[in-house]
Amino acid sequence: MAKKENKPKAKKQASSKKSPVAKKSSVKTSKKSPKSVKYTYLFGKKTDGDAKMRNLLGGKGANLAEMARIGLPVPPGFTITTEVCAYFYANGKKYPTALAASVKEGVASVEKQMGKLFGDASDPLLFSVRSGARESMPGMMDTILNLGLNDQTVEGLAAKTSNPRFAYDCYRRFIQMYGDVVMGVQARTEAETEPFHEVMEGLKKEVGAVLDTDLDVENLKELVSRYKALIKERTGKQFPQDVYEQLWGAIGAVFDSWMNERAIIYRQKYGIPADWGTAVNVQTMVFGNKGETSATGVAFTRDPANGENVFYGEYLINAQGEDVVAGVRTPHKIAMLSKEMPKAYKELLAIRSKLERHFRDMQDFEFTIEENKLYMLQTRNGKRTGLSAVRIAVEMNKERLMDEKTAVGKIPAESISSLLVPVFDPAAVKKAKPIAKGLNAGPGAATGKVVFSAAMAELENSKGSKTILCREETSPEDLRGMIASEGILTSRGGVSSHAALVARQMGKVCVCGASSIHVDYAKHLMSVGDIVVKEGDYISIDGTTGEIFLGEIPTVDSEVVRVLNGKMKPAKSYTYQLFETVMKWADKYRKLGIRTNADSPAQAKSALLLGAEGIGLCRTEHMFFEGDRIDSMRRMILASDTAERKAALAELLPYQRSDFEGIFKAMDGHPVTIRLLDPPLHEFLPHDSAARNALAEKLGVSSEFVAERCNALKEQNPMLGHRGCRLGNSYPEITEMQARAIFEAVAKVMKGRKPVKVMPEVMVPLVGFVQELKFQVAIIHRVAAEVMKEKGVKFSYMVGTMIEIPRGAITADEIAEVADFFSFGTNDLTQTGLGMSRDDSGSFLGKYKELDILAKNPFASIDQAGIGQLVKIGVEKGRGVKPKLKIGVCGEHGGDPESIRFFNDVGLNYVSCSPPRVPVARLAAAQAAI
Template sequence: MMTVSQQEQLPRCFVFKKGHSEGRTHMKALLGGKGANLCEMARLGLNVPPGLTVTTAMCEEFQRCGGELPPGLWEDVLAALKEVEQAYGKPFASTEQVPLLLSVRSGAAISMPGMMDTVLNLGLNDAVTANLAKHTSPRFALDCYRRLLDMYADVVLGAEHSLFEAELRAVREAAGVKFDVELSEEDLQTVVDRYKAVYKQHGLVIPDDPHEQLRAGISAVFRSWNTPRAVKYREINKVTGLRGTAVNVQAMVYGNFSDTSGTGVCFTRNPATGEHQLFGEFLINAQGEDVVAGIRTPQPIKEMQKTFPKIYDELLANTTLLERHLCDMQDCEFTLQDGTLYMLQTRNGKRTGPAALRVATDMVGEGLVTKEQAVLMVEARHLDQLLHPQFKDAKAYAPAVIGSGLAASPGAAVGRVVFSAADAEAWKLRGERVVLVRHETSPEDVGGMHAAAGILTSTGGMTSHAAVVARGWGKPCVCGCDGLAIDYKAKTATLGGVVLKEGDSVSLNGTTGEVIQGEQELTEAGASVLLEQFMEWVDAVRTLAVLTNCDTPEDALFARKAGAQGIGLVRTEHMFFGSAARIAAVRSMIGAMEVDPAAAGPSLAEIEAFQKDDFEGIFKAMDGLPVTIRLLDPPLHEFLPQEGDALKALIERLARELKTDAAMVQSRLASLHEANPMLGFRGCRLGIVHPEITSMQVRAIARAALAAQAAGVSAQPHIMIPLIGSIDELLHQIRVVRAAVADVTAAAGSAASIDYKLGTMIETPRACIVAEALAHEVDFFSFGTNDLTQMTLGFSRDDAEAHFLKFYQRHGVMAFDPFERVDVEGVGALMRMAAERGLRGADGKLTLGVCGEHGGNPESIEFFNSVPGMTYVSCSPLRVPIARLGAAQAALKAAKAKA
């Protein structure tokens, strides 16, 4: 891979022609995907129209120069154009010989189909058109001219395409024909005249000088890099770090030349199924935009075998060569001009999840790629499609889409709209599937979230409470749906002009973020022989273990089937919402802690019994595998109702239980609310102020481990202390943990023992700094990257998403969402520091892992794979296969970088 400084020393324009090119496929960052592959096709000797590529670096410079071509670039373009003219054998825009005309196309390093601009037939004016007519035919020349006038006005001058479409439609109607190809020479002359009239009427000017047209066309393509649709595409697809688009200036070849001409697009394999056959469409007597516009219905590529059998054979040979050479399924564009085939573009073809899996495994079987290469061919989104329920026909529901938000948790959900957690649980008890619709969710909603088939919120980001919990449970979730207006009192929501009442059916596509009115048909995902084979290849190359974040025995069993090698995070607080009895006991405990700590015994014992049963079930599900249990972490006020009748009833109940007045209870509970709870009374601070909470939870873990062992289960508890910032905090909690374990084993008899490990969650910057001291006392560090990101950046993850993070990304202040992909420069630097110091403090005998949400993000996993001593990542159950794939790809990339 070239560095930026190396790229700056290269030419700003690269010429390609059949049999020769200076460009290479590994120069994709500089030449763009299209330019690099054009160079490669030319080098392979395919019949590629000659051309030149202006590099992506020039797009970056163009923006810096205020929308002007950088100094000296135009001279470089003219010099490169001379080489193209020589290769073509005719001069650009000649008024005497057959003129060379040009196409000007975009081409970023990452494919962005349809997002940026193109100008075809560039170089025509009245004189050049007349000359072209003399050497070919008047009808053909006029057809090219009217296309240029339309595209130039649209792309370069910013005029409405509809102005020209209206004139063309009027001429077709007057001529009594349906398609442009049926227009006569006279009709096309009329079209050209009417287009010129549009120019005059709207003050538009197309330069008569073909070279000025070219200069303006290159500038227009560079400008299109920052059009709203291109920016939005990059946001949606998380395309970051690119310098801009390259510009490909290429000799025109003409699919509209005659009835023995045409244009088409084909894939070397079926992009929907992966079937090994040429797949695509072509259109006779047309240019490329005709296929895209859909004015005429293209023919299946197979029909070329009948219409142009020799050309079909040549196309098949070319595409087969490209697939074998580039070692991936290809998406090719081609033009047939009067019986001669030209290859215009190739790129790795976009495909569905099922197709990606089949292409990768088939290519291994065919000997085209190795198993390691196949692992790199399947993307995380492909596994998402394979592992989550999907809508049976996404095209069919398109008219019913009423809004969209963040695709927070993948999959498809259908259910009846409800607006409270209580209603969600009640409706589910009646056998109904429901979608929980909220402004935002809180731990108070967990029961309803668990009951719901899907979750829709009007606020919150990709790591909001709703998103994190939904992913952990594998529930489709759409967050941050800005247009969603909720009226809780009326039990209605309005989105996209549609009013949704309680009980109305709605569908969520958590993979795309779409909200769809009505009940859409679903199809279940299932494991396949191909997927199992592929995952064996994945596991053979990865070096990081993949654990899961889950809180119930059912989720643990699911995660284990998905390939989890243990549990990296059990969030004990999630267990508290499993039933009304549990949350009541927790609230009694909180009330006692605040009013009369001596009265907390009964509620603590009740919670301990609940937790012991849960932990025992998890140990059994994870028999022989590590189970990392985080002690209580959230602020206590999150377990309390916030207002209204529920809070009033709780205050009255606690007053009765504690034999005190309601005003006292109300005052004490109110004191729990904090201005900044993320940095407040939570984590180890709770356990230090109320050690009985830590002791209760550890006793539950120890009793569960002994019970599991008695049942023949190999229980491996790893007890994790959260939010440590100092060695004294850690030592305090270690003493409490060890004393509680000792009490349980002593009570069980002299033969009882528990093989447990003790660790801490590294989630504060100070913990990273003092990691060497902490490591002396523990067996493992687990990085809580969610909170570490918040504290390092000083961002509240929900508020940042709602108020400024999108703006930052859109305007280049921040390239990506740091709560979705780890911030390597900041958070990553702290993690490296903590790892290195921790390993030094423990003489290398320290296990390192990641349990934050980043543990399921492939780009983050690539970084974690590089951190010294890192042994595992942990993620939600449904993301386990994706994390396995990410870990394998990270290992392969690291090995390649070292080679």
């Protein structure tokens, strides 16, 4: 019979999975009891929830309820809501008073459905205890399986099943998981990776076993004894025999794991709010480790790597689910199940079809076959690569499983860029000989230095080096290294292993299960036969073919880029056809215009091919660094009077004019926004004495003069110093030269043999006072009139400003009286608005994200509640004066999907981003509009 219930225990030993990061992180919650009347929701024969309740039940709990509702074979259980998690963190890791009774009722319901009792010594009911956030976080939180086993119930399970080996295999798994996750058994040294694993390996060596499955029942009993001794030695506590103590320990461990280091890092990367919390799912155990008629697996309704409409996945006979995901054994492809267990395979095919029809998306599901009976343990929208996301959306639209708007929304905007990344040069690959081959788990081409630890990957990344993280198999603790690496290679595990799953979501190149590779962590090397690869050596991995090569293999443009450049026919590239379909959809639904940031004709042409509708930012200062023109620029800066300065500017004028001619021709009638000189002058001068001496000699002045001028121009805070329109107002001849170069280029291309329509927009940077803009506008209009008279041509143009300091946004109504357009320079607006340096804030941004002060890096995704409100004020005030005022954004945020959604909502006309981000922006703009 079940033993007496203990009070819920929130206290837990420090786990090896925890870190100082987790302890200092906080969840913003209320100390009040959860809003919902219910703390637990049933699923199974009696089901309380459904798929729409994912905020309360988490994704896993909501989908378990939904699968039960549509008649799939789901082992019964109950879900503890996310609101309890919020209460748990707001109240010193305590639970609502009535939760204990609610959990007990949930257990009782499952007992009634299963005809078994929790803690019964003759026929025990066992549970799995798993996390379940709103958004899937694979492997980031803790799981406990086989809960409810103790020294008595394991004997009852052995007798009931007539399978003692199975019973003790479950018991040793449970003790290992519980000891690690709940009781905090930790490695004592760096060399000791996993204490329980080392105990098992020691026993296997003693008895001559190769695989875990080679251990007989007596071996497993010995292993159980050694595991319990290890727990006692490391924690000073006995492994608990009370099943309710076990249950509350597991529940607390899952809630605790919401704030472990790897979960925090994952949430930061994918923008998942800390205050969402996790649910806890307590589900009846079903067993894939009951022998040759049992199995466990993970399957996808389509190929998550390339999106092909094939049944995809893998399984292991006589195993539990963690064996597949952890990559401890390399599993079989799902197609083999048709021969080994044809009945179960046929059932899975029917379930595959039913899941897609019901959820209308590609599904990733877990299943267990217990003595030839199939059970469904989980389903979720499957993680997929960029190519896969595009292909699945397009093909599901053709299959009428999704309409166009839904299909557009199902493709993460960032994923479209994966169709544009380079691939290995086919000619170079033909000459190269692969040293090994694994499973193609994450498509693409990656080259980098071999590293064997997450720490080394982070270190090399901080130095600017590209790396390939090589592991026997990855675990959630490797997450930092996976983020820092170009690609991931494992010697064990399959296409549904942790490495493959996380790599696909991150868009990382990944090869798994390269079984011929032997990794030696102690010696920092890996080997394939006689070939030895040391840490720091270069390798190349092909996530599309699964091949691994020594050294660096050159890359070439992707199929999409080759088609766009006319080097490949569209009909020969299915990838391009997918890309074109999605881009047509995006352009059909978006409201925002998409421009590009481009400073050269080559960049402009590239952006046009990718769908840009104009240039939103042409930085004129970048032009001054090419060839010998930097000497003229430096001569201008070092000039001792206006006459000298004008002479140097006259040398620069032809260069600038020529550059603008090339850009205008490349843009062929599309608008071009040209920002006048913005950086402080000292940025153009040499910083070391040797370079200064060389400059002095070239200009025919003394080294002392150059050094004196450089020191005079040095500023304490150059970002807030003598730059932007302040330069133009101090030295109006600079603005005159740039305006003349622009307008003379306009006149020339308009009157050329092949006349080109030109739409120039001259942008004055760093305006905070309307009078600053008035002075600059007067110069620009005067020069434009002079050029039109001199060249005998009339042209249209606009003069506007970049809103990049708070005063400019707040006084936008005054500035709009003079400006023809606004463009928000959100890079500097963020710096000046937050008082944070983009270059120096890296020292604390990471900590601020850990502490949930900042949800995201504000220089990557706009701070909507702060800087975003300055944008909103600027738009409202500007359009209050000029209702049809054209307004765009040209900071880095113009290519960020979340920022684009905000810009769409506040009514901007366009966003501008770097050329490679143009397709991302087109898709994100469509999603924002939809």
